Amino acid sequence: MVRLFIISMSLIYALVAKGQEIPPSISKKLLDLPGTYKGRLPCADCSGIETSLTLQCDSLCDHGKYMRIDKYLNTKNGDQTNKIKGWWGFVNNKNNTIVIALDINDSTKMSFYEVTKKGDLSPIDKNLQSTDAQGDLALKKL
Numbered sequence: 001m002v003r004l005f006i007i008s009m010s011l012i013y014a015l016v017a018k019g020q021e022i023p024p025s026i027s028k029k030l031l032d033l034p035g036t037y038k039g040r041l042p043c044a045d046c047s048g049i050e051t052s053l054t055l056q057c058d059s060l061c062d063h064g065k066y067m068r069i070d071k072y073l074n075t076k077n078g079d080q081t082n083k084i085k086g087w088w089g090f091v092n093n094k095n096n097t098i099v100i101a102l103d104i105n106d107s108t109k110m111s112f113y114e115v116t117k118k119g120d121l122s123p124i125d126k127n128l129q130s131t132d133a134q135g136d137l138a139l140k141k142l
Contacts, residue, residue, distance in 0.1 A: 022062055022090065029098055029115065030061040030090060037121050037139035047074040053121065053139055055088060055100075063089040066102055091128070099128055113139070 022030070034057050041049040050071040057064030066088045072080040089104040091112065098115035112128060113121040120138040125131055 022060070022092075023096075025096070026090075026098060027060065027062070030057075032119060033057060033061055033098075033100070033115070034064070036142045038142060039120075039137065039139035041123070041137055042133055042135070043072060045075065046072045049073070051139060063087065063104070068102070099124065 033055050036052060036054045038050070038052050041051055043049045050073060052069045054067045055064060056066070064087070066086055068084045070082045070084070072082075086103045086109075087105055088100050088102050091099040091101050100113050100115070100121070102111045102113070103109040110126070112124045112126065114124050114128075116122050116138060118138075120140050122138045123131060131137065
């Protein structure tokens with residue numbers, strides 16, 4: 001089981017575009033990524049998670065730093081806020097959509113977002129598929 005997990009994480013990590021040639025149609029869209037995105041995500045044991053995700057990038061905008069602030073609303077201990085900083089990177093998923101991975105340097109913590117046609121970020125699973133959650137999960141660009 002551990003071996004399967006390590007193999008699958010290695011494959012996901014291999015998807016992250018490090019030094020790959022990025023198609024011009026994608027690279028133009030990547031330049032629009034820097035900024036702050038906000039939204040409200042579902043929570044199993046609270047009334048919701050207010051999320052703010054700020055992306056910064058290098059000159060090509062295929063990777064950079066991020067800061068995510070998650071505010072867990074109405075937990076049993078009141079509102080709880082987590083601040084996470086790390087690195088994000090463009091994921092080459094071969095279907096001409098833009099996917100980014102947060103925590104690209106740690107495959108055990110990696111999470112993925114697809115850039116929507118409107119320029120928002122929609123969380124997707126580790127198989128780069130839409131999640132089963134109900135409602136609009138997209139983080140809207142401010």
